[in-house]
Amino acid sequence: MSQLKHLLSANDLSRDAAIGILDVAEEMAGVNARAIKKLPTLQGKTVVNLFFEDSTRTRISFELAEKRLSADVINFAAKGSSVSKGESLKDTAQTLEAMGADAVVIRHGASGAAQKLAQSGWIDGAIVNAGDGTHEHPTQALLDAFTIRRRVYGVGSSAGRGLDGLKVVIVGDVLHSRVARSNAILLNTLGAEVHFVAPPTLIPADASNIKAKLHYDFDAALAEVKPDAVMMLRIQSERMNASYFPSEREYSRVWGMNSERLAALKPGALLMHPGPMNRGLEITATAADSPNSTILEQVSNGVSVRMAVLYTLLATERN
């Protein structure tokens, strides 16, 4: 296995590397299930969570993962900084480097921010992309793949396996979704078949670069594909500077997950959502709380997967 230095994009992961991380995550899940949830693995390493954008679950998930591996954790919330973005990122990075950070977990509103940090030479440590603009969110894709793998194959018999032949439908705001992009890349790497369902206004112009089949009719897509998992995306009001659909009610009726569509899924199909949910908009409360829903599993799996990523990047020789 070639050594991974940063995790910036789902494209950084070969099939073997991705399965390797998911397998380590299985063992981390075992640690998270026992009474003493602590490993000494990253003792003496410093990890900085550099969050330029709001986040609840991703930041807490990374923080918990770092602490369970015994790393020293610094949380840096850069919101409200008045310095221009390029300038402030450089200054911040150099400050962290001077303090001896071994890894930086970065979330930034600008697409490519993590890449910039990794390639600039400002900082020596490992960079983990925790979401950059509308570009990528690779650890979310890993935790989603982990969730699918555990549900479909069962907890004890997942190790070493990809997602070959499974069908995943990703629904909603694909345009603004880094979750959709990273998931499409990783799911393809693992052998799954990816479908996007969205209003034409919410499909990115570069969609042809992503290996996914496009559908514009949710019900027809569900009937045709018979998916193993359906992933609902959040409508990202904060990034919507134009009207992409007539009204929330219409969106919910045409593109939302509700009891009727849930009943049309094959038995045991997963209903996923990366959170936070807009209940009543892209997903109804009944659907979100149904047995098909993996929303809370995704949250707990997030900690195990992020522990596995940090283990893979940091518990190794670096030069």
Next chain:
Amino acid sequence: MASRTVLTGDDIDRAITRIAHEIVESNHGTKNLILLGIPTRGVLLAERIAKVIQRHYPEFSASASVGRLDITMYRDDLSLHPNRPVTETNIPAAGIDGAVVVLVDDVLYSGRTIRASLDALNAHGRPSVVRLAVLVDRGHRELPIRADFVGKNLPTSREERIRVQMSENDGENCVVIES
């Protein structure tokens, strides 16, 4: 590269049988006995030792008393090597609190693996006693650790390599010194 067989399959069987009896003797029976193998070959050895114990002491259940303890995440040399794969840890359902835990490994060398496994044990409970069984003790300890049950003491030089082969994993049973 010269290689020399120091233990044949029969030698290994005899060593395992003797270790099994020594373990039961020192524990005055099989009560509270748990065998934890350290991957990869320590697990196979623990299973073989448990089978011998079960054959002579039917009240002892091999399947309920053998586990595996992966110690990768407790190693002190993680930052000196490429990323290591992590394997499964499997502790018997009854747990190890108050048990007599025998750690089983194939070769005892620097003692660092055993140091790591003592740390790993802490996270799973508090055994009343922890003992160590190894197939080969090759010397060159770097920590104050010794084995309680030894298959064979093999004086070696640091340049030599000990290769333990077990049929479940390697197709044959033998211990070879390579120099």
